[in-house]
Amino acid sequence: MTDDHGMGAFLRDRRARVQPTDVGLPGGPGRRRTRGLRREELAALAGVSVDYYTRIEQGRETAPSDAVIESLARALRLDDHERAYLFTLADNAAHRAPRQPVTPSSVVRPGLAQLLESVRTNPAFVLSQLNDVLAANPEGLALLAGIERWPVGRRNLIRYVFGDPNARTVFVDWERTARNTVAHLRAVSATSLYAADLTALVEELSASSAEFAELWRTYDVRVKTGSEIRFRHPAVGEFSLRSEILGPGPDGQRFVVYQASPGSRDQDALVLLAMTIDGGSGERVTS
Template sequence: MGEFLRARRARVEPTDLGLPAGTGRRRNPGLRREELAALAGISVDYYIRLEQGKETNPSAPVLRQLARALRLDDEETGHLFALADRAAGRGPRVRTGQGVRPGIRQLLETLRPCPAYVRNRTNDILVANPEGLALLAGIDDWPPERRNTTRYTFLHPAARSLFDGWPAVAAATAAQLRTAVAADPEDPALPALVEELTEASADFADLWRRHDVRYRHTDHKVFHHPAVGDITFSYESLGIGPDGQRLAVYQTTPGTPDHENMRLLALIAEQG
């Protein structure tokens, strides 16, 4: 929570909030602690304790005042509350589930030729239909236990050319992982993945330090697939249980070139 507050404080300039810029050069960007404390209506000492992790049970009104002063959006505010709950020991300790229900496995087949897969909170691919694996070009070169969409985005050589606008995709991927860590910081797989990516990818390390958060449920995604060309999908991510499992589904509109390329991807997946 302290790291998140520091990161967000550094992004807000006093002039953004109508405060005087002051004289002289600031040693660090963003608001000073005393400025943020005044805007949030709390003491400087109390705020410093929050940043240092010595105060772990801020009230909801204090969190709302901080969110307002830092100009947090809805997702960032939710993230701040989740971090506070964890710091205070509130909330269930939900473990990341690995078993996928038979009905979900059947649904993956029913969804074909739409690419689809199930991930856990760590973004490990637990099960996928053939199109789901074929969409992430080259991921089947990795053993099943390493097939993870975050790892793929940052470490697989095909990812930078597969995803349209890779920098934006990478930023969103890191932000989504940040929300997962807040949801279950005691899951050992999450910090292990963060450590692996931080050591292996300078891009990930830079993005991780930004403390961005994102809850991604629906989107449009463009793929430059090496086997079938460009495909624009509508994307849905659906929670399918209390253990962090999510069903990812990629769809196209019938009668469009995107749909024909998706059907071609399905043929390739069937043959491969």
């Protein structure tokens, strides 16, 4: 019995990444048949029996305590994002309620819709946890060249990154953007709230993009936070913006706005970007 999609798969992947010498264990002579840590080595580091750890990894123990999960996270040297992901996987395995309950909704809250307008001329979006574009101001649509041609119900940042040729021009460091986008989706995948939609999205992208499929198999986990991104626009050129992310709220929605440093050339670029939108005017687009 194996757990190919949940906690067991993640534990196996992370166990394979940790070298014995990383955690103070001798590497031993000759080649090891096991990549990374053996089960017995990880069990010893976490203070649990080999049999108990094996049952967790194989999905036969579905309710390990928080203390055991914390010990495994420390032994595997997980960062905060990976640790939170492991705890969520453990909650799912035990059929426990989410620690931060979310009721997903695609209906944009009036306050967020108003906020989209108030931040112009900064590009801004309301996104679901799966990166569906629930709403965007005109500057947001202008920033992601080509996304305005997607059917409203199909607009999704992950689809855009891997499925729209424009994305490789828009994101100057496309590879980094692709890695971070998939790592965020992996983090969200821990909760069963999005299971059906997530499965459909992953299957769709895996079939259409070998690059997505390869990144999905890496099990990298990263919740998106504010970061600086270098963009390229055909009418504006290259410029850097920093994203600020509010949420997710109880409905799973995130507000994402891109800003430039005051008085910088990047801020001048935002002014030029706004001028490309029907003479600087436009309507908020929602799904």
